[in-house]
Amino acid sequence: MDDRTIVELYLRRDETAIRQTEAQYGARLRALAYGITQDAQASEECENDTYLQAWNAIPPHEPRTYLYAFLARITRHLALNVCRAQNTLKRSARLCTLSEEMEQCIPAPDDLSCRLDRMALADALNRFLGTLSAEKRAVFLRRYWFLESVESIAARFSFSRSKVKSMLMRTRMQLRGFLEKEGYTL
Amino acid sequence: MRGSELLEQMEQIDLKYVEEAERFRRKQRQTWLRWAAAAACLCLAAAGVFAALGRQGDAGVRKWNSAYRAEDYFRGSGQTVPEEKSVAPAETPCSRTRMFSDRRAELEQAGVIPTLETHPLFDLSANYMDDGTLHSVQIGWYRRSLVGLENYSDLVLLAAPKELRPVSDTVDVNMEAHVTVTERDGVRIEAVGAEQTQKRMTWRTEQGWYQVSGSWNDSYADVAALFEWFWAHPLDFTQFPADGGYQLTSSTLAERPDAFRDVLPDFASFGYAQSDSIVVLKDGEPTHAEIHLSNGDDEDFIHWCVESEPDVYELARCMGALETLTQQSLTAQIAQEGQISFLQDGYAVTVYSRASQAVWALVASLQE
Numbered sequence A: 001m002d003d004r005t006i007v008e009l010y011l012r013r014d015e016t017a018i019r020q021t022e023a024q025y026g027a028r029l030r031a032l033a034y035g036i037t038q039d040a041q042a043s044e045e046c047e048n049d050t051y052l053q054a055w056n057a058i059p060p061h062e063p064r065t066y067l068y069a070f071l072a073r074i075t076r077h078l079a080l081n082v083c084r085a086q087n088t089l090k091r092s093a094r095l096c097t098l099s100e101e102m103e104q105c106i107p108a109p110d111d112l113s114c115r116l117d118r119m120a121l122a123d124a125l126n127r128f129l130g131t132l133s134a135e136k137r138a139v140f141l142r143r144y145w146f147l148e149s150v151e152s153i154a155a156r157f158s159f160s161r162s163k164v165k166s167m168l169m170r171t172r173m174q175l176r177g178f179l180e181k182e183g184y185t186l
Numbered sequence B: 001m002r003g004s005e006l007l008e009q010m011e012q013i014d015l016k017y018v019e020e021a022e023r024f025r026r027k028q029r030q031t032w033l034r035w036a037a038a039a040a041c042l043c044l045a046a047a048g049v050f051a052a053l054g055r056q057g058d059a060g061v062r063k064w065n066s067a068y069r070a071e072d073y074f075r076g077s078g079q080t081v082p083e084e085k086s087v088a089p090a091e092t093p094c095s096r097t098r099m100f101s102d103r104r105a106e107l108e109q110a111g112v113i114p115t116l117e118t119h120p121l122f123d124l125s126a127n128y129m130d131d132g133t134l135h136s137v138q139i140g141w142y143r144r145s146l147v148g149l150e151n152y153s154d155l156v157l158l159a160a161p162k163e164l165r166p167v168s169d170t171v172d173v174n175m176e177a178h179v180t181v182t183e184r185d186g187v188r189i190e191a192v193g194a195e196q197t198q199k200r201m202t203w204r205t206e207q208g209w210y211q212v213s214g215s216w217n218d219s220y221a222d223v224a225a226l227f228e229w230f231w232a233h234p235l236d237f238t239q240f241p242a243d244g245g246y247q248l249t250s251s252t253l254a255e256r257p258d259a260f261r262d263v264l265p266d267f268a269s270f271g272y273a274q275s276d277s278i279v280v281l282k283d284g285e286p287t288h289a290e291i292h293l294s295n296g297d298d299e300d301f302i303h304w305c306v307e308s309e310p311d312v313y314e315l316a317r318c319m320g321a322l323e324t325l326t327q328q329s330l331t332a333q334i335a336q337e338g339q340i341s342f343l344q345d346g347y348a349v350t351v352y353s354r355a356s357q358a359v360w361a362l363v364a365s366l367q368e
Helices: A003-011 A016-037 A040-057 A067-085 A093-103 A118-131 A134-144 A150-157 A161-181 B003-012 B015-023 B033-040 B049-054 B070-074 B101-109 B220-232 B312-317 B327-337 B356-367
Strands: B096-099 B121-128 B134-143 B153-160 B180-184 B187-192 B199-205 B208-214 B248-251 B273-282 B285-294 B302-307 B339-344 B347-352
Touching (some): A093 A134, A134 A150, A134 A161, B070 B187, B153 B220, B199 B220, B208 B220, B312 B339, B327 B339
Antiparallel strands (some): B199 B208, B273 B285, B285 B302
C-alpha cells in the first residue's frame, strides 16, 4: 500500500493504518531505534510507541509525501528519550561520540544557557543543509539524524571510512563557520 | 548549548532532507544500461515488471482472446521471481515538470483521455528532459469518501513516448512475484497485483510505453477498463508541449508574506509564531498555504490551511461561510472532529486544532 493510502487510512481513523505502517516501515523503524538504543526490547517499544504517536498526530498532520521521515522523526525522538532515561546508568558510547562531534559545530560551547531558540536553530540548520550538495547532506544526516556508525555510512555510500570521517569533519566545520557568520550563539 | 542537545535538536530539520537522505543513492556508472534503459523509460522506480520481462521466454505467456476477462490479466502464470532486487541506484532523468490538470474537460472532449465522471479529482503532469523533450506523462483520477474508505480509488496512467534516451545512471527495480504476462495482438501485457493490493498493467507499443495502476480498492475491472481505453486510444503526446500547462512550485510564508494576506488572521497579534509553513504557487501565484502555529509549548497548536481552488470534498466539508460561523457551532465541530472547514471569500479554509477557544478568537477576528 502506498504512503498516500496509508495516510488516508489514518485520516479516516481506520486502524488498518497501523498494520499497514508496520508492514511497510516496521523493520526500518525498529532498526533505527535499535541503532540508537542498542537494546532490542527498547527498540520494539519505540516502534510500537511510534505507531501510537502517529495515530495521534495524523490528523492534523498529513504526511502523504514524507510518511517515512515523519515516522522516523518520532522513532528517533523516542529512542533518544530512552537513552536519556538510561543516561545515569549507562551512557551509550556512540551517543557520547556523536555529541562530542556535534559540540565541534557550536561556535561558543556554553552549558549555561541556550540563547538561540529551537525554531531559530531549526531554521539555521535547514538553511545550512540547503547549502550542501545532496551527497554531503545525506552523509551528514545519516550520521547525525539517523545516528549511524561511520562504518555503516561508508558501506552505504561505497566510501572509505576515512573519506566519511573527513567529509563529516569538513561539514561540521562548515556548520560552525555558518553559525558564526550568521551571528548565532548557542 | 551542548553537543548532545544539538544532536537532539537535529530532529527539527526539514523532513524533506530526511527523505532525501533515506533515498539517496550515489550515482554510479554501471553495466546495467540495458536494465536501466528499460526501467527508466517510465521512471519505473517501483515497477519492476519490465525487469521480469527481460528474463522471461514464451513459457507462461497467456494468449489473449475475445472472451478474456479483467481478472484473467492478473490470474498469475505461476512464475515467481525474487521479491526485491536492487539492480542499481535510482535517478530520474527528468529535469522539470509541467501540470495540465486544468485541461481535463478539453482533453476529454477531444478524446485524448477517457471521461471518468465517477472520479472528481484529477491531475495531469508531464515531465521533460533538459532539452525540453517529453519524458513521461502521468494522469491520475481519484475518488474519495467524506466518511470512510468505501469509495477510495486511485487510477493512474503513466506513459512515455518511445523515443527514449539511454541513461547513464541506473534505477532501483523491485522485482515482484507473480507477474502475469498476456500476449495480445503481438504485444505483451504484464500485470501484477491482486484483490486488496495495488494493481498494475504495463505494455509497450509503437506509440510508447504505458502503465495503468489502481489502488487496493480498485477492482480488476476498473484497472482493465482504463487499460482498454488507452489500448484503443494511445495517448497523444503532442498535447503536452514543454511550454504548455502551468508549473507548481513551493515556498514558505516567510518568503512569500504577500500570500493570502487578505484572508489570513494576524497570527502574531495573538501571540502565535509560525513554526512551519508552506505556500504552493501556481505559475508563481499562491494557490494553497499551510501554516503551523506555535503557542510556545506546542509547535502544532494550530494548523491553518487555505485553498484557493478547493476540490469537491473540501467544499463538502465546509460548514458554511465564515460569516455564518458562531462560537457554539465552531466549538462543537472542533470537539467532534478536531478540525473545522469554512468558506472565506471563495477560499476553503481548514483549521486543525483542539483549542476551540483559540481558533474562535482567530475566526472572530476575520469576521470583524
